[in-house]
Amino acid sequence: MEKQGERCGKLVLVPCPFQGHINPMLQLAAILKSKGFSITIAHTQFNSPNPSNHHDFTFLPIPDGISDRDAATMDFMALITALNANSEVPLRERLSPMMKQEEQNDRIACIIYDAIMYKTEAVANHLKIPSIVLETGSAATLLTYAAVPRLQADGYIPLQDSMSQDLVPLLHPFRFKDLPIFNFPNLEALLQLLATTSNIKTSSAIILNTLDCLEHPSLAPLQKHYQVPIFSMGPFHKIAPPSSSSLLKEDTNCISWLDKQSPNSVIYVSIGSVASIDERELVETAWGLANSGQPFLWVVRPGSIRGLEWLALLPESFKETVEERGCIVEWAPQKEVLAHGAVGGFWSHCGWNSTLESTCEGVPMVCRPCFGDQRMNARCLSHVWRVGLELENELQRGEIERTIRRLMVGKEGEEMRRSAIDLKLKVELSIEKVNTRIDWKETPEAHVFKADL
Ligand code: UDP
Secondary structure: OOOOOOOOEEEEEEOOOOHHHHHHHHHHHHHHHHOOEEEEEEEEOOOOOOHHHOOOOEEEEEOOOOOHHHHHHOOHHHHHHHHHHHHHHHHHHHHHHHHHOOOHHHOEEEEEEEOOOOOHHHHHHHOOOOEEEEEOOOHHHHHHHHHHHHHHHOOOOOOOHHHOOOEOOOOOOOEHHHOOOOOOOOHHHHHHHHHHHHOOOOOOEEEEOOOHHHHHHHHHHHHHHOOOOEEEOOOHHHHOOOOOOOOOOOOOHHHHHHHOOOOOOEEEEEOOOOOOEOHHHHHHHHHHHHHHOOOEEEEOOOOOEOOOOOOOOOOHHHHHHHHHHEEEEOOOOHHHHHHOOOEEEEEEOOOHHHHHHHHHHOOOEEEOOOOOOHHHHHHHHHHHOOOEEEOOOOOOHHHHHHHHHHHHOOHHHHHHHHHHHHHHHHHHHHHHHHHHHEEEOOOOOOOOEEEOO
């Protein structure tokens, strides 16, 4: 095995410029750095990571021609298409001189790219550099994407409302309504994107931020489906040295607020970096939290309430509750929050990073997925690992209050907390194994890793 700190070769990593994708890519970069690889992050200028948080890496900005203003008016699919189309040539032009270096070690040994930055595969091929795909979601999600052609051939797509509760053939325990393609407004474009990103033609491996102990039932068929090795190396944030790749400033005052709360008493509420709610949901959430009687730490991200400037709408009486037993921030140091002893529950939109972060800390959840893979993650949390309660209906303060109580003080919640701790212990055991399982090769020409799967 390669000794730590020894120089193994130069890797270029290409993240997709959204928080939930930047985090795992930079964590993976930190893991690889600690194994002796030299790291270059080739990133779009849109949502650029902050180089001053990562002194060990070289940052290579790639012009993408997209301003924050453009991005605000584009839907997700249009943005992804534009980012790929606009960055392909500049990426190739910037990497090309690195391949002409005289020293072998100064040339790029391998490119690792986020599956959504799919044009990188063509760049790697053009420059004759081996490439590896990083999938930042769960194995179950990737397996579902791989199953889309079968579901299409069997006539299930477009999915009908009438079968929303039915289990998807060969994808149990997921129901049709859990699939990322369910009720997706621009289905044609999504199917096209999925076809492109799941069609891994020339990349030599796939890395997943997951663990066998969480996703064994999906990993085996996934390995069968793809002709290339699949490495489940997660949870990255626990294996990498601690660091922050937040695009927004983390408000650390909430940690001193947490320090004053009793153990396991606080419900932490966050819907991640992209999801949003409307005014009615904001008000119902506020009163549900207030009426639950539990202390709460609530992240209200600027822009996360459709049509509203942050919290302008909340009445004075709610603000009094906040002063009594609440803390509201625009962005939290989430990993630290979840690891804090005062946090006893996490109301989450169930993005995959949040799912892993909560699972690693043994925090049971209220699952309120919004879109994409979040519904699948919520289904696993509530029905497979049994560490979460799903909040499925239209948001109403009464149901929110009851669900928070069930989780935080009810018998059911107690059981769920025990399951969450059991799962955390399993994850910890699995993390110990990751380092011994992966053989860090000296030259990552063919694959960066050779793992005993
Ligand atoms: N996050 C954070 N502070 C917050 C809310 C979220 O640092 O106040 C981080 C969180 O730890 C996670 C990421 O943002 O790593 C969100 O990723 P996830 O996959 O959970 O959801 P997404 O934002 O992609 O929907």
